[in-house]
Amino acid sequence: MPFDDLREYIARLEEEGEAVRIEDEVNWNLEVGAILRRAHEQRLPAPFFQKIKDYPAGYRMFGAALSTYRRQAIAFDLPADISAPDLQEEYLRRKRQPVKPVLVKGGPCKENIHTGSEVDLLEFPVPLLHDGDGGRFIGTAHLTISRDKDTGWINWGMYRHMLHDRNTVGIVAGPWTHFGMVHQQKHELKNKPMEVAIAIGVDPASSFCAAAAIPRGVSEPDVAGGLRGKPVEMVKCETVDLEVPATSEIVIEGEILPYELKEEGPMGEFTGYMVAHRRPKPVIHVKAVTHRDNPIMSLNCVGIPADDNVVASMSRGAECLEELRARGLPVTGCAVWIDTSNFVIVVAVKSPFPRVADDIAHIIWGSRAGHSTPYIIVVDDDVDPFNMTQVMHALVTKCHPGRGIVKVENTPVIPFAPFLSPQERDIQVGAKVYFDCTWPVEADPKTLPKRVSFAETYPPEVQEKALALWRKYGH
Ligand SMILES: Cc1cc2nc3c(=O)[nH]c(=O)nc-3n(C[C@H](O)[C@H](O)[C@H](O)COP(=O)(O)O)c2cc1C
Ligand SMILES: [Mn+2]
Structure with missing residues (x-):
C-alpha cells in the first residue's frame, strides 16, 4: 500500500x-x-x-x-x-x-x-x-x-x-x-x-x-x-x-x-x-x-555523499537509459554512482557502430537528466556499470589516454563544480569529458587483447573442479 x-x-x-x-x-x-x-x-x-x-x-x-x-x-x-x-x-x-x-x-x-x-x-x-x-x-x-x-x-x-x-x-x-x-x-x-x-x-x-x-x-x-x-x-x-x-x-x-x-x-x-x-x-x-x-x-544536510541527492542518482541513470534506448542504442545499463556527487554517468553498451561513445555522451549532455554531468564513462556490455571496481578496471585498461578521452570545452556547466575557476563559475561555462572504454568494433576480434580471469580463461570442467576444491576448503 x-x-x-x-x-x-x-x-x-x-x-x-x-x-x-x-x-x-x-x-x-x-x-x-x-x-x-x-x-x-x-x-x-x-x-x-x-x-x-x-x-x-x-x-x-x-x-x-x-x-x-x-x-x-x-x-x-x-x-x-x-x-x-x-x-x-x-x-x-x-x-x-x-x-x-x-x-x-x-x-x-x-x-x-x-x-x-x-x-x-x-x-x-x-x-x-x-x-x-x-x-x-x-x-x-x-x-x-x-x-x-x-x-x-x-x-x-x-x-x-x-x-x-x-x-x-x-x-x-x-x-x-x-x-x-x-x-x-x-x-x-x-x-x-x-x-x-x-x-x-x-x-x-x-x-x-x-x-x-x-x-x-x-x-x-x-x-x-x-x-x-x-x-x-x-x-x-x-x-x-x-x-x-x-x-x-x-x-x-x-x-x-x-x-x-x-x-x-x-x-x-x-x-x-x-x-x-x-x-x-x-x-x-x-x-x-x-x-x-x-x-x-x-x-537534508547536504555535503559529502550521500543525502537525498541519491534520488537524482537513481532517476538520472534511469532517465538516461530511457533516452538512449529511445534512440535505438543497445544500452544495457546506465549508472550514476552515488559516491561521486552525481558527477559521473557510466553507460554500458553493445557497440553497434564505431565511436558510439561520442553519440552517447552528446545525447546525455543534451538531456535534462544528464545536462550537468561533467564525466561520462562508456563501457562494453560485459562490464556492470554499477560496479565501480569493474568500471575502473575497464577505464585504465581499455580507454586510450589520447584517443579515448574526449573533452568538450566552452560548454554550459553547473556552477558548483569545485574544479571550475571563479570566472567559469560566474558565466557557467566550462568543460565536460567522456571516456571511451569500449573496444573498437571495427577491429578484427583476433587483435583485441583477451581478458584473463577465472570465468574467461578456463574450460567449464576445470572451473567446476576448482570451485569444488574451494568448497571443500570452506570457500
Ligand atoms: C537535497 C537537495 C537539494 C537541492 N537543492 C537544489 C537547489 O538549491 N537548487 C537547484 O537548482 N536544485 C537543487 N536540487 C536539485 C533539484 O531538485 C533537481 O535538479 C530537480 O530535478 C529539479 O526539478 P526540475 O527538474 O523540475 O527543475 C536539490 C536536490 C536535492 C535532493
Ligand atoms: Mn520538473
Whole structure:
C-alpha cells in the first residue's frame, strides 16, 4: 500500500530499522546538522528528532528520508534489497503510467492556518545546518510548487530556501531547472510576479519526484501518482492559485516579485564543498503558512555523499537509459554512482557502430537528466556499470589516454563544480569529458587483447573442479 503521508513512511522505516527516534533534546543550531551529516556519510538510519531546543513539544524534525536505494525501495513498496538496475526499471515502468492528482476539500495540512501578519516562519525549528552557512535553511527536503500559466504545466522541484526573516525566504533554482525556466521566461521577462507554494514533509513518492530528473512538460504530481499507484490528494492553497498535497506537514504560500533580489547563502553543497559565494537571489514573500498539529520538519544536510541527492542518482541513470534506448542504442545499463556527487554517468553498451561513445555522451549532455554531468564513462556490455571496481578496471585498461578521452570545452556547466575557476563559475561555462572504454568494433576480434580471469580463461570442467576444491576448503 502506498504511504499517504510522511508519518506512515517514517513508521515503516522504523520497523525496517531504517529510521531511529532521537529522544534527547537537540539544538537546531548546528547540532541537528552534525547528527544528520554523520548519518549521511556513514549511511546510518534516518534520524527522527523528537525534542528541539527552543521549540514546543511535538515540533519534530526528520532527515535523510530517501538517501539510500534501500529507503527508496521501501518508499515504492518494493523489496528493500532490490538491485539498483531493477529499482530503475520499476521506476521507469511506473512513470509510464502517470496518475493525475485529485482535489479534495480539506486535509491535515489545514489544521493550523496563519495568514498575513500572523505568519511567522520562526514558529518552526529551522536549522542552521553547516558552520559557515549564510543563514538557516527552511527548505532542504520539500516540494517547491509552481505553474506555467500558459500551458497549465505544474512543476515540483526541490530548490533550497534560506530563511530571511519571519515572512520572507530565498530561492535558488538554476536556470537549467524547470522552475528557473518558467520563472525567467514566463514571469521575470514579462515583469509579472510568480506564485509559489512550498510543501515540507510530504509522502515519500511525492518527495522523490521533487528531486528526480523528470522531463520538461511532465507534471511531477502525475508521476508521483504513478509511482504510488494511487492519486496524490491535493488541497487548494489559501492565498495563491496552486494546490499542495493535503497531508503536507507544513505549507508556505507566497510570491516572487520580478527582479527583486536579496543576498543569499552560502550553504554546504552536494559536491562536498562550499563553492558558491553569498549572492543576490530571488525572494519569496510569504502570504500564508498552514501546518499539521505537531508538524515534522523534513530536511537534508547536504555535503559529502550521500543525502537525498541519491534520488537524482537513481532517476538520472534511469532517465538516461530511457533516452538512449529511445534512440535505438543497445544500452544495457546506465549508472550514476552515488559516491561521486552525481558527477559521473557510466553507460554500458553493445557497440553497434564505431565511436558510439561520442553519440552517447552528446545525447546525455543534451538531456535534462544528464545536462550537468561533467564525466561520462562508456563501457562494453560485459562490464556492470554499477560496479565501480569493474568500471575502473575497464577505464585504465581499455580507454586510450589520447584517443579515448574526449573533452568538450566552452560548454554550459553547473556552477558548483569545485574544479571550475571563479570566472567559469560566474558565466557557467566550462568543460565536460567522456571516456571511451569500449573496444573498437571495427577491429578484427583476433587483435583485441583477451581478458584473463577465472570465468574467461578456463574450460567449464576445470572451473567446476576448482570451485569444488574451494568448497571443500570452506570457500
Ligand atoms: C537535497 C537537495 C537539494 C537541492 N537543492 C537544489 C537547489 O538549491 N537548487 C537547484 O537548482 N536544485 C537543487 N536540487 C536539485 C533539484 O531538485 C533537481 O535538479 C530537480 O530535478 C529539479 O526539478 P526540475 O527538474 O523540475 O527543475 C536539490 C536536490 C536535492 C535532493
Ligand atoms: Mn520538473
